[in-house]
Amino acid sequence: MRDERIQFGGRWILECAQHLRKKRSAESLILREKNGCSDIVTDHDLWVQEDLIRNVSRCFPQDQVIGEEETKPLTPHEGEWQWLVDPIDGTGNYAYLGREYSICLALLRWGKPYYGWVYDVTSQILYDSQGRHGVRTSGPERTEHCLLYMGYKTMKDLTKEGVDPYTVCGQFAGVRYEGCASLEICRVLQEPARVYMSSHLKSWDFAAAACVLQSAGAVIRAVPVENGRYYVYACKNKKVAEICERMMPVRLQGKMRDVDAAFCFETGKEETNG
Secondary structure, three states: OHHHHHHHHHHHHHHHHHHHHHHHHHOOOOEEEOOOOOOEEEHHHHHHHHHHHHHHHHHOOOOEEEEOOOOOOOOOOOOOEEEEEEEEEOHHHHHHOOOOOEEEEEEEEOOEEEEEEEEEOOOOEEEEOOOOOOOOOOOOOOHHHOEEEOOHHHHHHHHHOOOOHHHHHOOOOEEEOOOOHHHHHHOOOOOOOEEEEEEEEOHHHHHHHHHHHHHOOOEEEEEEOHHHOEEEEEEOOHHHHHHHHHHOOHHHOOOOEEHHHHOOOOOOOOOOOO
């Protein structure tokens, strides 16, 4: 049954992405703000999620599907298998640019990430838990030789926590932001000088990417905080990870864990940050 689910997940995400590319070029989008102009959902997000629900219900009726765009409260699930989906990660990019977005799918077993798929729809690159991605080098050992990928929401949250985000940024060779958390994380494998940091990810934002990184031997650590959010950082080098740990708010230092240990999906409806 394990292999059947892994085969299903890989097949579904490729087929769904093919249809999504056609929808993006052929149809007008219906946009709705969820929590401000930087947090939107489209009718295409809902279509992807509904497609997964329909296919999982047909193939594995005992499994539960948990989606970012859940519109009603979730009930606790006691079964072995759950599917956690971010139907379009980087919805703003999808809506306004038509590129730099992904479909994220994580298979959970007993509530913990078990296998992940992240599909870069524009570049048609599939990242999964086979551990076959990226380059062999472990990357730089000092942050001065790395690029930090971090958005303005994280900078705001660090400020609230008493951490000066400009001091954090100043310890890196430069700062970038791409607007799609799953791709920013997965690209750590291909770009060893890349470091990712966020304060506001939800479970569906990073569960699949975490499976990808861990299978390839990279570092991704997280800790749950308020309102279903996670602080997360990811990098290729363990020495850089130790430095990132010291950049976290004081209350979180020493509490960041590998995702298998940190992950605690909440079965109630979660507010998303896009």
